[in-house]
Amino acid sequence: MQFDIWKTKRISLFLFEVREHFYAAGAPHWPDEEAENAIKYPVRFGIEPLALLRDVRLDEDGPLGIAASNAIRVSGTQRGMGNLIDMDPQPLLDAAGIPASWSEHQTVALNRTPGFTAEQVKPPKPPNRPPTGAGFVSDPKKRKAIELHAEDMAVAHYEREGWTVERLGKPYDLHCTRGREERRVEVKGTTGAATSVDLTINEVEHARDPQNTVDLFVVSDIKVDVRTDSYTASGGRVLHLHDWAPAEEDLRPRAFEYRLPLA
Structure with a gap:
Protein backbone atom coordinates (compact mmCIF):
# COMPACT_ATOMS: atom_id res chain seq x y z
CA MET A 1 0.00 0.00 0.00
CA GLY A 133 -8.35 -19.46 23.89
CA ALA A 134 -10.43 -17.30 26.16
CA GLY A 135 -12.07 -20.34 27.74
CA PHE A 136 -8.75 -21.32 29.26
CA VAL A 137 -8.33 -17.89 30.82
CA SER A 138 -11.73 -17.98 32.50
CA ASP A 139 -11.43 -21.64 33.52
CA PRO A 140 -12.16 -21.61 37.27
CA LYS A 141 -10.16 -24.81 37.77
CA LYS A 142 -7.10 -23.21 36.22
CA ARG A 143 -7.61 -20.00 38.14
CA LYS A 144 -7.77 -21.98 41.38
CA ALA A 145 -4.55 -23.82 40.52
CA ILE A 146 -2.80 -20.49 39.95
CA GLU A 147 -4.07 -19.06 43.23
CA LEU A 148 -3.04 -22.12 45.25
CA HIS A 149 0.41 -22.24 43.70
CA ALA A 150 1.02 -18.56 44.45
CA GLU A 151 -0.18 -19.10 48.01
CA ASP A 152 2.05 -22.18 48.44
CA MET A 153 5.07 -20.13 47.32
CA ALA A 154 4.17 -17.36 49.76
CA VAL A 155 3.75 -19.80 52.65
CA ALA A 156 7.10 -21.41 51.88
CA HIS A 157 8.79 -18.00 51.75
CA TYR A 158 7.50 -16.85 55.14
CA GLU A 159 8.12 -20.20 56.80
CA ARG A 160 11.74 -20.10 55.63
CA GLU A 161 12.05 -16.77 57.42
CA GLY A 162 10.75 -18.25 60.66
CA TRP A 163 7.12 -17.14 60.51
CA THR A 164 4.19 -19.27 61.60
CA VAL A 165 1.67 -19.07 58.76
CA GLU A 166 -2.09 -19.53 58.91
CA ARG A 167 -4.11 -19.64 55.70
CA LEU A 168 -7.28 -17.58 55.98
CA GLY A 169 -8.52 -16.62 52.52
CA LYS A 170 -10.69 -13.85 53.94
CA PRO A 171 -10.41 -11.04 54.93
CA TYR A 172 -6.82 -11.60 53.74
CA ASP A 173 -4.89 -14.62 52.53
CA LEU A 174 -2.17 -15.34 55.10
CA HIS A 175 -1.78 -14.44 58.76
CA CYS A 176 1.90 -14.60 59.77
CA THR A 177 3.30 -14.38 63.29
CA ARG A 178 6.87 -14.49 64.59
CA GLY A 179 7.15 -13.83 68.29
CA ARG A 180 5.35 -10.52 68.81
CA GLU A 181 5.52 -9.63 65.12
CA GLU A 182 2.45 -9.94 62.92
CA ARG A 183 2.02 -9.62 59.17
CA ARG A 184 -1.04 -9.96 56.99
CA VAL A 185 -0.36 -11.04 53.43
CA GLU A 186 -2.35 -10.60 50.24
CA VAL A 187 -1.31 -13.14 47.60
CA LYS A 188 -1.86 -12.79 43.85
CA GLY A 189 -0.91 -15.12 41.02
CA THR A 190 -0.88 -14.75 37.24
CA THR A 191 0.48 -16.43 34.12
CA GLY A 192 1.43 -13.02 32.75
CA ALA A 193 3.76 -10.23 33.81
CA ALA A 194 3.66 -8.51 37.18
CA THR A 195 2.28 -5.19 35.99
CA SER A 196 -1.04 -4.94 37.83
CA VAL A 197 -3.39 -7.09 39.90
CA ASP A 198 -7.10 -6.99 40.67
CA LEU A 199 -8.05 -5.80 44.15
CA THR A 200 -11.38 -5.64 45.94
CA ILE A 201 -12.35 -2.54 47.87
CA ASN A 202 -12.00 -4.55 51.08
CA GLU A 203 -8.43 -5.53 50.18
CA VAL A 204 -7.54 -1.89 49.50
CA GLU A 205 -9.10 -0.60 52.71
CA HIS A 206 -7.51 -3.38 54.75
CA ALA A 207 -4.04 -2.60 53.37
CA ARG A 208 -4.51 1.13 54.01
CA ASP A 209 -5.58 0.67 57.62
CA PRO A 210 -2.65 1.99 59.71
CA GLN A 211 -3.38 -0.63 62.37
CA ASN A 212 -2.49 -3.41 59.92
CA THR A 213 0.95 -4.45 58.68
CA VAL A 214 0.31 -5.83 55.21
CA ASP A 215 2.54 -7.37 52.54
CA LEU A 216 1.65 -8.00 48.90
CA PHE A 217 3.11 -11.22 47.47
CA VAL A 218 2.72 -11.55 43.68
CA VAL A 219 3.78 -14.59 41.67
CA SER A 220 3.81 -13.99 37.91
CA ASP A 221 4.64 -16.13 34.88
CA ILE A 222 3.11 -19.24 36.49
CA LYS A 223 2.95 -22.32 34.27
CA VAL A 224 -0.17 -24.50 34.45
CA ASP A 225 -0.31 -28.01 32.99
CA VAL A 226 -3.94 -28.57 31.98
CA ARG A 227 -3.41 -31.94 30.29
CA THR A 228 -4.51 -33.90 33.36
CA ASP A 229 -7.68 -33.79 35.44
CA SER A 230 -5.72 -32.30 38.30
CA TYR A 231 -4.20 -29.09 36.94
CA THR A 232 -0.59 -28.67 38.04
CA ALA A 233 0.92 -25.21 38.51
CA SER A 234 4.66 -24.60 38.72
CA GLY A 235 7.36 -21.96 38.43
CA GLY A 236 6.82 -18.26 38.69
CA ARG A 237 8.61 -14.99 39.40
CA VAL A 238 8.08 -13.30 42.77
CA LEU A 239 7.41 -9.63 43.46
CA HIS A 240 7.28 -9.03 47.23
CA LEU A 241 6.10 -5.66 48.55
CA HIS A 242 6.67 -5.15 52.28
CA ASP A 243 4.53 -2.78 54.36
CA TRP A 244 2.23 -2.35 51.40
CA ALA A 245 -0.42 0.36 51.17
CA PRO A 246 -1.74 1.02 47.64
CA ALA A 247 -1.50 4.68 46.62
CA GLU A 248 -4.51 6.36 45.04
CA GLU A 249 -2.60 7.11 41.84
CA ASP A 250 -1.92 3.39 41.33
CA LEU A 251 -5.59 2.37 41.49
CA ARG A 252 -8.05 2.40 38.60
CA PRO A 253 -11.77 1.61 39.06
CA ARG A 254 -12.92 -1.39 37.03
CA ALA A 255 -16.49 -1.69 38.34
CA PHE A 256 -19.17 0.54 39.84
CA GLU A 257 -22.14 0.18 42.14
CA TYR A 258 -25.22 1.81 40.61
CA ARG A 259 -27.94 3.17 42.88
CA LEU A 260 -31.36 2.64 41.34
CA PRO A 261 -33.81 5.55 41.28
CA LEU A 262 -36.60 5.58 43.83
CA ALA A 263 -39.85 4.07 42.62
Whole structure:
Protein backbone atom coordinates (compact mmCIF):
# COMPACT_ATOMS: atom_id res chain seq x y z
CA MET A 1 0.00 0.00 0.00
CA GLN A 2 1.35 3.43 -0.93
CA PHE A 3 2.23 5.86 1.85
CA ASP A 4 -0.04 8.56 0.38
CA ILE A 5 -2.98 6.20 0.79
CA TRP A 6 -1.98 5.40 4.36
CA LYS A 7 -1.88 9.14 5.11
CA THR A 8 -5.58 9.39 4.34
CA LYS A 9 -6.40 6.55 6.71
CA ARG A 10 -7.19 6.66 10.41
CA ILE A 11 -6.48 3.89 12.86
CA SER A 12 -7.50 2.71 16.31
CA LEU A 13 -4.52 2.90 18.64
CA PHE A 14 -4.09 1.01 21.90
CA LEU A 15 -1.85 2.98 24.24
CA PHE A 16 0.24 1.11 26.84
CA GLU A 17 2.95 1.98 29.31
CA VAL A 18 5.90 -0.40 29.63
CA ARG A 19 6.19 -1.38 33.29
CA GLU A 20 8.64 -4.29 33.24
CA HIS A 21 11.81 -5.01 31.27
CA PHE A 22 12.26 -7.87 28.83
CA TYR A 23 12.26 -11.34 30.35
CA ALA A 24 12.10 -14.94 29.16
CA ALA A 25 8.59 -16.37 29.32
CA GLY A 26 8.11 -19.37 31.56
CA ALA A 27 4.44 -20.09 30.92
CA PRO A 28 1.75 -19.76 28.22
CA HIS A 29 -0.21 -16.56 28.75
CA TRP A 30 -1.74 -15.09 25.57
CA PRO A 31 -4.97 -16.68 24.26
CA ASP A 32 -3.32 -18.49 21.35
CA GLU A 33 -0.60 -19.78 23.67
CA GLU A 34 -3.14 -21.06 26.17
CA ALA A 35 -5.19 -22.66 23.42
CA GLU A 36 -2.12 -24.67 22.35
CA ASN A 37 -0.61 -24.93 25.86
CA ALA A 38 2.70 -23.75 24.43
CA ILE A 39 4.91 -20.66 24.61
CA LYS A 40 4.85 -18.95 21.21
CA TYR A 41 6.31 -15.62 22.34
CA PRO A 42 9.38 -16.47 24.44
CA VAL A 43 10.52 -12.88 25.05
CA ARG A 44 8.09 -10.65 26.93
CA PHE A 45 7.84 -7.38 28.78
CA GLY A 46 5.21 -6.05 31.14
CA ILE A 47 2.73 -3.50 29.80
CA GLU A 48 -0.15 -1.62 31.40
CA PRO A 49 -3.12 -0.53 29.23
CA LEU A 50 -3.73 3.21 29.40
CA ALA A 51 -6.28 4.17 26.75
CA LEU A 52 -7.89 3.37 23.42
CA LEU A 53 -7.65 6.13 20.82
CA ARG A 54 -9.89 5.97 17.77
CA ASP A 55 -9.56 7.74 14.41
CA VAL A 56 -5.87 8.54 14.92
CA ARG A 57 -4.35 10.29 11.92
CA LEU A 58 -1.30 8.77 10.28
CA ASP A 59 0.50 11.91 9.16
CA GLU A 60 2.72 14.67 10.48
CA ASP A 61 -0.24 16.47 12.06
CA GLY A 62 -1.42 13.46 14.05
CA PRO A 63 -0.28 12.64 17.61
CA LEU A 64 2.10 9.95 16.34
CA GLY A 65 4.09 12.27 14.12
CA ILE A 66 5.58 11.31 10.80
CA ALA A 67 8.22 8.85 12.06
CA ALA A 68 5.83 6.69 14.10
CA SER A 69 3.15 6.92 11.40
CA ASN A 70 5.65 5.67 8.87
CA ALA A 71 6.69 2.85 11.24
CA ILE A 72 3.07 1.71 11.47
CA ARG A 73 2.83 1.78 7.67
CA VAL A 74 5.94 -0.38 7.39
CA SER A 75 4.63 -2.74 10.07
CA GLY A 76 1.37 -3.09 8.15
CA THR A 77 3.24 -4.16 5.03
CA GLN A 78 5.46 -6.60 6.94
CA ARG A 79 2.80 -8.76 8.59
CA GLY A 80 2.76 -6.79 11.83
CA MET A 81 6.48 -6.84 12.61
CA GLY A 82 7.11 -4.02 15.07
CA ASN A 83 9.51 -1.12 14.71
CA LEU A 84 11.13 0.85 17.53
CA ILE A 85 10.73 4.62 17.31
CA ASP A 86 12.21 7.27 19.60
CA MET A 87 9.36 9.75 20.11
CA ASP A 88 7.80 12.00 22.71
CA PRO A 89 4.66 10.25 24.06
CA GLN A 90 3.14 13.52 25.31
CA PRO A 91 0.99 14.12 22.19
CA LEU A 92 -0.50 10.64 22.62
CA LEU A 93 -1.26 11.28 26.29
CA ASP A 94 -2.86 14.59 25.34
CA ALA A 95 -4.93 12.94 22.61
CA ALA A 96 -6.14 10.34 25.13
CA GLY A 97 -7.11 13.06 27.61
CA ILE A 98 -4.65 11.78 30.21
CA PRO A 99 -3.39 14.62 32.43
CA ALA A 100 0.32 13.88 32.73
CA SER A 101 3.68 15.54 32.14
CA TRP A 102 5.88 12.82 30.68
CA SER A 103 9.01 14.97 30.53
CA GLU A 104 8.71 15.67 34.25
CA HIS A 105 7.58 12.33 35.70
CA GLN A 106 8.33 9.66 33.06
CA THR A 107 5.24 7.77 34.20
CA VAL A 108 1.45 8.07 34.31
CA ALA A 109 -0.88 7.95 37.32
CA LEU A 110 -3.06 4.90 36.73
CA ASN A 111 -6.13 6.49 38.31
CA ARG A 112 -6.06 9.23 35.65
CA THR A 113 -6.27 6.78 32.74
CA PRO A 114 -9.43 5.24 31.24
CA GLY A 115 -7.85 1.91 30.31
CA PHE A 116 -9.76 -0.50 28.08
CA THR A 117 -11.25 -3.97 28.31
CA ALA A 118 -10.17 -7.25 26.75
CA GLU A 119 -13.37 -7.21 24.71
CA GLN A 120 -12.28 -3.95 23.05
CA VAL A 121 -9.04 -5.59 21.94
CA LYS A 122 -10.56 -8.73 20.44
CA PRO A 123 -11.48 -8.62 16.75
CA PRO A 124 -15.11 -9.44 15.92
CA LYS A 125 -15.74 -13.18 15.81
CA PRO A 126 -17.01 -14.72 12.59
CA PRO A 127 -20.51 -16.22 12.85
CA ASN A 128 -20.73 -19.72 14.36
CA ARG A 129 -17.06 -19.73 15.29
CA PRO A 130 -16.40 -22.02 18.26
CA PRO A 131 -14.80 -20.27 21.24
CA THR A 132 -11.05 -20.74 21.58
CA GLY A 133 -8.35 -19.46 23.89
CA ALA A 134 -10.43 -17.30 26.16
CA GLY A 135 -12.07 -20.34 27.74
CA PHE A 136 -8.75 -21.32 29.26
CA VAL A 137 -8.33 -17.89 30.82
CA SER A 138 -11.73 -17.98 32.50
CA ASP A 139 -11.43 -21.64 33.52
CA PRO A 140 -12.16 -21.61 37.27
CA LYS A 141 -10.16 -24.81 37.77
CA LYS A 142 -7.10 -23.21 36.22
CA ARG A 143 -7.61 -20.00 38.14
CA LYS A 144 -7.77 -21.98 41.38
CA ALA A 145 -4.55 -23.82 40.52
CA ILE A 146 -2.80 -20.49 39.95
CA GLU A 147 -4.07 -19.06 43.23
CA LEU A 148 -3.04 -22.12 45.25
CA HIS A 149 0.41 -22.24 43.70
CA ALA A 150 1.02 -18.56 44.45
CA GLU A 151 -0.18 -19.10 48.01
CA ASP A 152 2.05 -22.18 48.44
CA MET A 153 5.07 -20.13 47.32
CA ALA A 154 4.17 -17.36 49.76
CA VAL A 155 3.75 -19.80 52.65
CA ALA A 156 7.10 -21.41 51.88
CA HIS A 157 8.79 -18.00 51.75
CA TYR A 158 7.50 -16.85 55.14
CA GLU A 159 8.12 -20.20 56.80
CA ARG A 160 11.74 -20.10 55.63
CA GLU A 161 12.05 -16.77 57.42
CA GLY A 162 10.75 -18.25 60.66
CA TRP A 163 7.12 -17.14 60.51
CA THR A 164 4.19 -19.27 61.60
CA VAL A 165 1.67 -19.07 58.76
CA GLU A 166 -2.09 -19.53 58.91
CA ARG A 167 -4.11 -19.64 55.70
CA LEU A 168 -7.28 -17.58 55.98
CA GLY A 169 -8.52 -16.62 52.52
CA LYS A 170 -10.69 -13.85 53.94
CA PRO A 171 -10.41 -11.04 54.93
CA TYR A 172 -6.82 -11.60 53.74
CA ASP A 173 -4.89 -14.62 52.53
CA LEU A 174 -2.17 -15.34 55.10
CA HIS A 175 -1.78 -14.44 58.76
CA CYS A 176 1.90 -14.60 59.77
CA THR A 177 3.30 -14.38 63.29
CA ARG A 178 6.87 -14.49 64.59
CA GLY A 179 7.15 -13.83 68.29
CA ARG A 180 5.35 -10.52 68.81
CA GLU A 181 5.52 -9.63 65.12
CA GLU A 182 2.45 -9.94 62.92
CA ARG A 183 2.02 -9.62 59.17
CA ARG A 184 -1.04 -9.96 56.99
CA VAL A 185 -0.36 -11.04 53.43
CA GLU A 186 -2.35 -10.60 50.24
CA VAL A 187 -1.31 -13.14 47.60
CA LYS A 188 -1.86 -12.79 43.85
CA GLY A 189 -0.91 -15.12 41.02
CA THR A 190 -0.88 -14.75 37.24
CA THR A 191 0.48 -16.43 34.12
CA GLY A 192 1.43 -13.02 32.75
CA ALA A 193 3.76 -10.23 33.81
CA ALA A 194 3.66 -8.51 37.18
CA THR A 195 2.28 -5.19 35.99
CA SER A 196 -1.04 -4.94 37.83
CA VAL A 197 -3.39 -7.09 39.90
CA ASP A 198 -7.10 -6.99 40.67
CA LEU A 199 -8.05 -5.80 44.15
CA THR A 200 -11.38 -5.64 45.94
CA ILE A 201 -12.35 -2.54 47.87
CA ASN A 202 -12.00 -4.55 51.08
CA GLU A 203 -8.43 -5.53 50.18
CA VAL A 204 -7.54 -1.89 49.50
CA GLU A 205 -9.10 -0.60 52.71
CA HIS A 206 -7.51 -3.38 54.75
CA ALA A 207 -4.04 -2.60 53.37
CA ARG A 208 -4.51 1.13 54.01
CA ASP A 209 -5.58 0.67 57.62
CA PRO A 210 -2.65 1.99 59.71
CA GLN A 211 -3.38 -0.63 62.37
CA ASN A 212 -2.49 -3.41 59.92
CA THR A 213 0.95 -4.45 58.68
CA VAL A 214 0.31 -5.83 55.21
CA ASP A 215 2.54 -7.37 52.54
CA LEU A 216 1.65 -8.00 48.90
CA PHE A 217 3.11 -11.22 47.47
CA VAL A 218 2.72 -11.55 43.68
CA VAL A 219 3.78 -14.59 41.67
CA SER A 220 3.81 -13.99 37.91
CA ASP A 221 4.64 -16.13 34.88
CA ILE A 222 3.11 -19.24 36.49
CA LYS A 223 2.95 -22.32 34.27
CA VAL A 224 -0.17 -24.50 34.45
CA ASP A 225 -0.31 -28.01 32.99
CA VAL A 226 -3.94 -28.57 31.98
CA ARG A 227 -3.41 -31.94 30.29
CA THR A 228 -4.51 -33.90 33.36
CA ASP A 229 -7.68 -33.79 35.44
CA SER A 230 -5.72 -32.30 38.30
CA TYR A 231 -4.20 -29.09 36.94
CA THR A 232 -0.59 -28.67 38.04
CA ALA A 233 0.92 -25.21 38.51
CA SER A 234 4.66 -24.60 38.72
CA GLY A 235 7.36 -21.96 38.43
CA GLY A 236 6.82 -18.26 38.69
CA ARG A 237 8.61 -14.99 39.40
CA VAL A 238 8.08 -13.30 42.77
CA LEU A 239 7.41 -9.63 43.46
CA HIS A 240 7.28 -9.03 47.23
CA LEU A 241 6.10 -5.66 48.55
CA HIS A 242 6.67 -5.15 52.28
CA ASP A 243 4.53 -2.78 54.36
CA TRP A 244 2.23 -2.35 51.40
CA ALA A 245 -0.42 0.36 51.17
CA PRO A 246 -1.74 1.02 47.64
CA ALA A 247 -1.50 4.68 46.62
CA GLU A 248 -4.51 6.36 45.04
CA GLU A 249 -2.60 7.11 41.84
CA ASP A 250 -1.92 3.39 41.33
CA LEU A 251 -5.59 2.37 41.49
CA ARG A 252 -8.05 2.40 38.60
CA PRO A 253 -11.77 1.61 39.06
CA ARG A 254 -12.92 -1.39 37.03
CA ALA A 255 -16.49 -1.69 38.34
CA PHE A 256 -19.17 0.54 39.84
CA GLU A 257 -22.14 0.18 42.14
CA TYR A 258 -25.22 1.81 40.61
CA ARG A 259 -27.94 3.17 42.88
CA LEU A 260 -31.36 2.64 41.34
CA PRO A 261 -33.81 5.55 41.28
CA LEU A 262 -36.60 5.58 43.83
CA ALA A 263 -39.85 4.07 42.62
